[in-house]
Amino acid sequence: MDIRLIKRENIDKVKWDSCVHFANNGNLFGYTWYLDNVAKEWDALVEGDYESVFPLIKKKMKGGTEALHIPSLLPRSGPFSIHILSPSRVSNFIKAIPENYKIREINFNEGIGQQALTGFEYEEKSDYHLLLKTGWEEIVKGYSPELLEVLQDRKYKNYIADSSISPEDLTDFYLKHSPHSSERDKHTYLRIIYNLMHRGTGFPSAMRSPEGELLAVDYFAFSHGRVISMIPAWQGEEGRKALWKLTDMFIQSQSGKPTKFDFNTAMGNIGVEHFGAEKTVYRSLSENRLSGIRKWWHKSINP
Numbered sequence: 001m002d003i004r005l006i007k008r009e010n011i012d013k014v015k016w017d018s019c020v021h022f023a024n025n026g027n028l029f030g031y032t033w034y035l036d037n038v039a040k041e042w043d044a045l046v047e048g049d050y051e052s053v054f055p056l057i058k059k060k061m062k063g064g065t066e067a068l069h070i071p072s073l074l075p076r077s078g079p080f081s082i083h084i085l086s087p088s089r090v091s092n093f094i095k096a097i098p099e100n101y102k103i104r105e106i107n108f109n110e111g112i113g114q115q116a117l118t119g120f121e122y123e124e125k126s127d128y129h130l131l132l133k134t135g136w137e138e139i140v141k142g143y144s145p146e147l148l149e150v151l152q153d154r155k156y157k158n159y160i161a162d163s164s165i166s167p168e169d170l171t172d173f174y175l176k177h178s179p180h181s182s183e184r185d186k187h188t189y190l191r192i193i194y195n196l197m198h199r200g201t202g203f204p205s206a207m208r209s210p211e212g213e214l215l216a217v218d219y220f221a222f223s224h225g226r227v228i229s230m231i232p233a234w235q236g237e238e239g240r241k242a243l244w245k246l247t248d249m250f251i252q253s254q255s256g257k258p259t260k261f262d263f264n265t266a267m268g269n270i271g272v273e274h275f276g277a278e279k280t281v282y283r284s285l286s287e288n289r290l291s292g293i294r295k296w297w298h299k300s301i302n303p
Contacts, residue, residue, distance in 0.1 A: 067103035142276020
């Protein structure tokens with residue numbers, strides 16, 4: 001396999017984005033515009049003429065150690081390929097990571113199995129998907145009694161869905177109410193939302209009380225046969241149930257289509273068990289290749 005390291009400034013954006021678009025495992029998070037907005041610095045491993053691509057999100061830790069890390073709003077990051085991602089192909093990509101990156105944290109895409117990661121340190125993480133092609137009448141059969149009770153409650157029927165909420169108001173609400181948010185990433189959230197809106201790939205949405213109080217928000221993004229819950233947030237238990245109502249309304253609008261709803265629980269778990277969603281596993285590389293006293297020292301200054 002011809003795998004080479006390419007600096008970000010030398011990447012052919014058209015070829016890269018074409019690979020992500022047509023990849024068997026392509027997703028929203030692999031496009032150059034998305035990576036540029038969530039990562040301060042990144043380079044990449046590229047196979048052949050951009051047949052497979054693998055972003056390397058880098059940063060320098062305290063003490064000068066070079067690391068690969070997982071930034072906010074990047075739950076999964078490759079590799080992407082128009083070929084079958086066999087265990088040997090994935091393993092060759094990991095082995096091609098430059099040795100100067102002693103700390104390595106990478107969330108792989110779904111479908112990267114245990115065999116491909118033999119000999120590497122990794123952990124398993126979970127996400128949840130709901131197939132929408134069966135239609136809402138079938139989907140609702142998987143809803144929990146608690147969720148069905150909320151949907152039938154007259155109180156929640158009077159709540160108001162708001163698709164005209166501004167990106168700024170949505171982001172401010174998310175930062176205030178989501179434990180997954182960080183104030184330092186505020187402008188990252190805004191850049192992603194505006195880019196998605198500009199590309200026509202999704203829309204912001206919110207649920208308000210009859211009095212107009214903002215109770216819950218999310219941004220639903222479309223990509224590669226799925227709809228992704230990007231930044232779900234809610235205010236208290238009432239807001240959580242309002243978000244259930246908002247999510248159900250969206251699921252109804254998309255039901256019967258050949259797509260699936262990605263709850264993207266890395267950004268917030270609204271209670272996926274109530275929707276009958278199916279668990280899917282992805283794997284995360286987590287390696288510290290420093291030795292002896294350097295490993296101890298690194299941990300002491302980078303808690």
